[in-house]
Amino acid sequence: MAGRQVFAGLPWWVKWVAIPLIVLFVFGGLITTIVGFVIGLLFKALILVALVGGLIFLVRKFTSSSSRDGW
Numbered sequence: 282m283a284g285r286q287v288f289a290g291l292p293w294w295v296k297w298v299a300i301p302l303i304v305l306f307v308f309g310g311l312i313t314t315i316v317g318f319v320i321g322l323l324f325k326a327l328i329l330v331a332l333v334g335g336l337i338f339l340v341r342k343f344t345s346s347s348s349r350d351g352w
Contacts (some may be wrong), residue, residue, distance in 0.1 A: 288296055
């Protein structure tokens with residue numbers, strides 16, 4: 282492969298330290314934006330599940346106390 286030949290003569294610290302740091306420097310804003318979006322989406326999904334679960338709990342609690350028939 283041509284990609285492996287480019288990195289063949291380089292020291293290990295260039296491959297494993299310098300190049301990833303350059304990638305983070307160039308694409309850091311994009312990476313943080315994507316990670317922030319995913320974390321925000323997961324947080325909103327967690328809030329949605331908690332609110333829906335709380336609503337179901339309250340509805341079942343009040344409807345079962347008002348009518349003794351139950352579900």
